Amino acid sequence: MIHSALSYVHFRLMAPVCRAFVRLMTLMISVSVAVSINAQSMVDDTDSQTLTQPEISKETGTSDGEGTGKNADNENDKQSNSTAHAKFAQMLLQHKQQGKPIPLFSQFYHQSSATSQSLINEAYGVQKHYVELRQNNDKHNHKINERIIGYKAGLTSAAGQAKFAVSEPLSGVLFNSGAQPLSADLHRSQFGQLMVETELGFRLNTSVTTPITSVTELKSLVAFVLPVIELPDLGFAKPDISQSAKLTGADIIAANVAAHSFIFGSEIPINHTPDLNQLSVSLTRDGKTINQGKGSDALGDQWQALLWLVNQLIAQGYSITDEQVLITGALGQMLPAKVGQYRAEFGPLGHVNFSVKE
Incomplete structure (x- = not known):
């Protein structure tokens, strides 16, 4: 009886303690669960933030955000260059129309860090704009737009390349407005500085x-070969002496490789022609021989010169048609045109006569 009474008293005394302990344990479990949930939430938030960060470019080591900025800068540079090219091309066309000396691209392109190759690339950009302007010329005056009827290679000799500090030939465009008839009478007054070349x-x-x-x-792929007299115009503006400047390959490229006029001889089927590299060519003025050359003068091999020109034009974005003529560079020397009667002999390919007057 006494034992039962003591047990009852003990139970009554311990019950509040047990209830307090249970409440404490419940609270601790709740806190633990809350902390765990909050921690997981933080991890989830961190993962979410990581997924929204710019990814790192494996190739450049920069973030996509940075790459986008650089791409935007590159696009801006391209647009800026294109605008500069268009402005200089417009100047070239205006000088041509007004009979003024050809401006020097190298003296307008102010970039001290430019390499010779980058300058040449920029010059070809100018040339492309110039060609486009010539093709869309004077619409308001109802003039017929000019048409590309051929392409030319220039500086196809080692000596010519060395003179103008370039490592390969140059390419330009021939327009229908430059075509002269056989036995043409040319007037030096219509050129800045008329030159004469014998070519194929x-x-x-x-x-x-x-x-x-x-x-x-x-x-x-070749159907015909023909004798050609090219009549380039080297009427460039005089370089600024204060800058110790001189005519450069880039100047020539920008000005469409000085292309002006030309005379096409009769076409000969390619399977009726001799070895073109062994072909001898001569030019006389008033009966006196002033120039001699042979087919291999162009890059040492006519076929290599033609191959270079075709691939160069494709790289520049042109398509070559079967109606266009490709001329491969001077055979012998490029000479100043003096007044007189000229005759160019191309052996089995025939001859071309023309005259130069004041």
Whole structure:
């Protein structure tokens, strides 16, 4: 009886303690669960933030955000260059129309860090704009837009390249407005500085829009060869002496490689022609020989010169048609045109006569 009473008293005394302990344990469990949930939430938030950060470019080591900025800068640079190219091309066209000396691109392109190759690339950009302007010329005056009827290679000799500090030939565009008839009478007053070159021209049997891989492939695409007299205009403005400047390859490129006029001789089927590299060419003025050359004067091999020109034009974004003529560079020297009667002999390919007057 006494034992039962003591047990009852003990229970009554311990019950509040037990209830307090249970409440404490419940509270601790609740806190632990809350902390765990909050911690998981923080982890989830961190993962979410990580996914929204710019990814790092494996190639450049910069974030996409930075890359986007650089791409935007590059696009701005391209647009700026294109605008500058267009402005200089417009100046070239205006000087041509007004009979003024050809401006020097190298003296307008002020970039001290520019390499010779970057300057040449910029010059080809100017040339492309200039060609486009010539093709869309004077619409308001209802003049007929000019049409591309051929392309030219320039500085195809090692000596010419060394003189103008370039490592390869130059390419330009021939317009229909420059075509002169056989036995043409040329007037020096219509040029800034008229020059004369004897060259060979080629016409393909199909259009070409992709690079040619070999001379063998190229030969299968040629339909005709013809004698050509090219009449470039080197009437460039005099370099600024204060800048110790001189005419450069980039100047020539920007001005469409000084292309002006030309005379095409009669076309000969390619399978009726001799070895073009062994072909001898001569030019006389008033009966006196003033120039001699041979087919291999152009890059040492006519076919290599033609291959270079075709692939260069494709790289510049042009498509070559079977109606256009490709001329491969001077045979012998480029000479100043003096007044007189000229006759160019191209052996089995025939001859071309013309005269130069004041």
